[in-house]
Amino acid sequence: METIPSDDRGLAYGDGVFETILVQHGKPSLWAWHCARLARGCRRLGFEPPAQAVLDAQYSALPVQGCHVLKLIVTRGSGGRGYCPPDVPSPRLISRLMLFSPQPVRWQKGVTVRLCTLTMASQPRLAGIKHLNRLENVLARQEWQSPDIAEGLLCNARGELVEATAMNVIWYQEGCWLTPRTDECGVQGTLSAALMNAGHLSYGTLALDALPAVRHLCVLNSVQGVWPVRQVVDAQGSPLSAHDIDSPAVRELQRQAHALLGYGDSVSFER
Amino acid sequence: METIPSDDRGLAYGDGVFETILVQHGKPSLWAWHCARLARGCRRLGFEPPAQAVLDAQYSALPVQGCHVLKLIVTRGSGGRGYCPPDVPSPRLISRLMLFSPQPVRWQKGVTVRLCTLTMASQPRLAGIKHLNRLENVLARQEWQSPDIAEGLLCNARGELVEATAMNVIWYQEGCWLTPRTDECGVQGTLSAALMNAGHLSYGTLALDALPAVRHLCVLNSVQGVWPVRQVVDAQGSPLSAHDIDSPAVRELQRQAHALLGYGDSVSFER
Numbered sequence: 180m181e182t183i184p185s186d187d188r189g190l191a192y193g194d195g196v197f198e199t200i201l202v203q204h205g206k207p208s209l210w211a212w213h214c215a216r217l218a219r220g221c222r223r224l225g226f227e228p229p230a231q232a233v234l235d236a237q238y239s240a241l242p243v244q245g246c247h248v249l250k251l252i253v254t255r256g257s258g259g260r261g262y263c264p265p266d267v268p269s270p271r272l273i274s275r276l277m278l279f280s281p282q283p284v285r286w287q288k289g290v291t292v293r294l295c296t297l298t299m300a301s302q303p304r305l306a307g308i309k310h311l312n313r314l315e316n317v318l319a320r321q322e323w324q325s326p327d328i329a330e331g332l333l334c335n336a337r338g339e340l341v342e343a344t345a346m347n348v349i350w351y352q353e354g355c356w357l358t359p360r361t362d363e364c365g366v367q368g369t370l371s372a373a374l375m376n377a378g379h380l381s382y383g384t385l386a387l388d389a390l391p392a393v394r395h396l397c398v399l400n401s402v403q404g405v406w407p408v409r410q411v412v413d414a415q416g417s418p419l420s421a422h423d424i425d426s427p428a429v430r431e432l433q434r435q436a437h438a439l440l441g442y443g444d445s446v447s448f449e450r
Numbered sequence: 451m452e453t454i455p456s457d458d459r460g461l462a463y464g465d466g467v468f469e470t471i472l473v474q475h476g477k478p479s480l481w482a483w484h485c486a487r488l489a490r491g492c493r494r495l496g497f498e499p500p501a502q503a504v505l506d507a508q509y510s511a512l513p514v515q516g517c518h519v520l521k522l523i524v525t526r527g528s529g530g531r532g533y534c535p536p537d538v539p540s541p542r543l544i545s546r547l548m549l550f551s552p553q554p555v556r557w558q559k560g561v562t563v564r565l566c567t568l569t570m571a572s573q574p575r576l577a578g579i580k581h582l583n584r585l586e587n588v589l590a591r592q593e594w595q596s597p598d599i600a601e602g603l604l605c606n607a608r609g610e611l612v613e614a615t616a617m618n619v620i621w622y623q624e625g626c627w628l629t630p631r632t633d634e635c636g637v638q639g640t641l642s643a644a645l646m647n648a649g650h651l652s653y654g655t656l657a658l659d660a661l662p663a664v665r666h667l668c669v670l671n672s673v674q675g676v677w678p679v680r681q682v683v684d685a686q687g688s689p690l691s692a693h694d695i696d697s698p699a700v701r702e703l704q705r706q707a708h709a710l711l712g713y714g715d716s717v718s719f720e721r
Contacts, residue, residue, distance in 0.1 A: 180456060180457060183453060183456055183461065184451045185451060185454055185523070185544045185546060188588075190454065190523065190525075191582070191584075192464070192582065192585065192587070193463070193464030193582055193583050193585055194585065224585065224589070225592050252461065252462070254461075261591070262587045262588045262590075262591035262616055264592060273456045273461075300572055300573035301572075302571035304568055304586075305586070310585055311463065311464055311585075312463075312583035312585045313462075313463035313583070314463065314465065314495065314576055314581055314582075315573065315575070315576070317465050317495070317535065318495070318496070318576075319533075320534045321534070321535060336572075
């Protein structure tokens with residue numbers, strides 16, 4: 180296990196950003212999207228990201244067999260006086276490779292998710308980037324233990340859906356897939372961004388009380404792919420809404436997303 | 451320099467808390483208050499704090515000469531699956547001792563502070579504790595470079611004062627020293643808590659537009675002590691308010707605070 184000095188600002192203040200990247204047979208998925216978000220995050224925090232060649236070197240050495248997740252952390256490094264960063268920071272790049280198995284059963288049969296009681300705070304200065312201040316996600320993820328609950332949905336103070344604890348959320352409305360903006364809270368997903376870039380996804384707003392009227396709902400990220408949501412339950416486990424997971428709209432979106440991730444041909448969506 | 455494994459949750463998510471403790475001649479100031487806030491923070495995040503004997507061992511080995519700051523970090527340790535913490539975490543205690551010199555000139559002559567443009571987000575689930583998610587403080591501290599600005603004041607979305615980037619804020623009103631509650635944002639200061647416990651400080655609310663009418667304003671923490679604020683300037687450096695720093699109310703509060711910190715007899719407040 181790699182170690183870092185205990186005065187690193189990533190540890191001290193969460194002063195940095197990270198990415199978790201799907202790697203299949205040595206090939207990282209959505210690499211350009213991950214690098215772009217990482218760089219955008221560093222700049223938003225006020226320091227220069229590692230050079231692209233330094234990032235590229237991270238995947239040139241990846242194992243060519245099997246399925247992994249590559250986690251990259253970039254911190255502002257050590258130094259500075261308290262919260263005040265050094266004038267010229269020396270960012271620290273930390274990488275870790277973990278074995279990973281996708282869950283095709285969740286792709287095919289969908290999942291039950293739960294509505295979290297934690298309300299996400301609005302902080303436009305930090306919204307959208309994948310920074311290391313993730314206590315809201317940790318607290319939300321602690322709200323349930325049951326393995327039957329695949330994810331937890333999070334709302335903002337206006338009662339609108341924002342994201343899931345570790346995934347983005349999308350819904351189908353009037354022939355379009357929509358996802359919340361991440362300009363006040365939440366993380367802009369790389370898979371969501373790639374789907375949006377390909378014309379398969381747009382921005383929208385969904386108030387929680389409008390959720391039961393939504394026909395299709397999914398949670399997704401660049402590692403797990405797309406999980407259709409069968410049912411949303413509240414903190415007591417009572418049903419809040421039910422959704423249709425086996426429709427052409429869901430399967431087509433899933434096909435597009437999984438093609439972007441390189442999962443495309445490896446899984447049958449037949450039930 | 452001590453190192454930590456790169457899979458520590460403190461680095462990954464800011465999943466932990468910290469304290470910075472003034473140590474003079476081997477004696478930590480406000481030790482019980484620091485330990486109490488540390489423990490409260492761990493419990494709020496959902497894990498058991500280190501035993502008191504483990505914390506006490508941190509200061510039994512301190513150098514008996516000179517003035518230092520002891521920084522303690524307690525993370526939830528390694529493990530878990532993503533944001534989901536392990537069922538039985540093994541918290542990691544990291545300690546670091548740094549030389550420190552207080553700034554008596556600031557005690558005596560007061561300071562100029564600046565109003566930060568960053569607005570603090572409201573998150574009651576994290577407010578009051580000294581957790582490791584401190585990017586708001588880092589961003590706010592980056593708003594100025596001039597050494598003539600000693601601190602930056604932060605407001606909430608309602609335009610009320612919350613704290614300074616690394617200190618608490620107090621003001622004098624109708625014969626009382628007041629400080630904002632920290633139930634939506636901000637960190638509850640140990641010196642503020644000790645002053646409150648001794649009857650020298652109460653909770654209040656101060657809207658920014660009422661600041662010019664405040665006669666005395668101070669920023670304070672358990673390491674620096676109490677800095678009277680002479681002037682508040684805006685982001686362009688234009689004066690927003692001026693305050694009287696040389697009055698019995700200010701000097702008496704300073705005396706009480708510095709006695710709590712063990713600075714009491716070492717400094718003359720005569721100008």
